[in-house]
Amino acid sequence: MRIKNVIFLLILLAPLVSFAQIPDQEWTIFRGRPELSGNTNTELPSNPSLLWNIRTNSRTKSSPVISNGMIYFGNDKGEVIAAGVDGKIKWQYQGGSAVEAPPLVYGDNVIVGLNDGTLHAVNKTTGKAVWKYRTEGQIAGSANAWSTGKRSGIVIGSYDYYLHSVDPSNGLLQWKLETLNYVNGTPAVSNNNIIFGGCDGFIRVADAFTGREKDTIEIGTYIASSPALSGGRACFGDYDGNFFCLDLLSGKLAWEIPAGETTMSFVAIPAIGRNTVVIGNEDKHLYCYDIITGRLNWKFRTNGRITGSAVITPTKVIFGSYDGNIYMLNLSDGKKIWSFNAGAPISSSPAVMQDRFYFLTEDGRLLSFGRK
Secondary structure (H helix, E strand, C coil): CEECCHHHHHHHCCCCCCHHHCCCCCECCCCCCCCCCCECCCCCCCCCEEEEEEECCCCCCCCCEEECCEEEEECCCCEEEEEECCCCEEEEEECCCCCCCCCEEECCEEEEECCCCEEEEEECCCCCEEEEEECCCCCCCCCEEEECCCCEEEEEECCCCEEEEECCCCCCEEEEEECCCCCCCCCEEECCEEEEECCCCEEEEEECCCCCEEEEEECCCCCCCCCEEECCEEEEECCCCCEEEEECCCCEEEEEECECCECCCCCCCCEECCCEEEEECCCCEEEEEECCCCCEEEEEECCCCCCCCCEECCCEEEEECCCCEEEEEECCCCCEEEEEECCCCCCCCCEEECCEEEEECCCCEEEEEECC
16 A cells, blocks of 8 residues: 555544534434544444334435434435434435435435436425536445535535535536546545545545645555544555555554455445444454554454444444344444344444434335334
8 A cells, every 4th residue: 555645634633523522413424424434422222122114115225314303315216215203204306316325414405416427406304406416427425515614515426437526505516536437435524625535446635625636545456435534543444355544643554454354345434433443344244443553352243244334332333234134232342232133134324313223224114223
């Protein structure tokens, strides 16, 4: 791996967010926050009950987000669906192409990319179209949002090899940055910087205001997911099964877990806690590492590959597997606390609100869990 001029990453440290600053009532973005760190200060019940499920009658690979008591997600029929926390569907928007990307709630709109390369903004209350922007390739990752005082933007990757930034009010292009292959993950945002990977084997950092590429980190094989940022560290895996952690203070590689210790690809995004980083692998294991040293704390085996990203609470970790189960583990030792057989593969990441959490199954059901 080649790292070039990564000292600029010092400027990323100022906006990194602690658990205490994240509101319990909102999960408006995939992974819970712009840094994609997948953690929450909400503590979940140790023996949750299934409260309800909604069947959409279409395959679903999206992940849910939550805003003001509404849950938003997409499906392969091209629908963006809004459901209340009471389990009732409020509206459905037809986008015209499959929705694999998780939505983003920004201001009054739900913003979501489709497989046909279009980015749609839909009013989050009415479900009516607000604007549409077209890229020239599939959009597989979620949008993210940036703001630099008086100006803001919505940033999205596309299979057209570009990272795009558009005006959130009207969907007009602000800038786009060319890469060498598909941009299939969700870009992480921290302060005025956008950090993203892609199938060209680079982690890139772009200026949010101008789209100018500030620096690159060459990994050497394609990055199927996204970096997660927290506490001065950036963690990410690659398709060959290597797992990396960058120390943003020094601009150096803090540690690396080489392929072989994890035998298959990383397509999930890490979840970062105060002292740990957790990630699932296609080898059916969930791994937990010490974020300072890279030492393996524990690993937990399921009966299916893990492509969805876990979420960390102060004491627990929750995730789904292709074996059809949702798991809750003790964060300190990886021991199973609870599991639920959903009856279908799970590739989504959970959304958390207060003491409830929500998963999508690939056969098109939204499941709500919490205390009865």
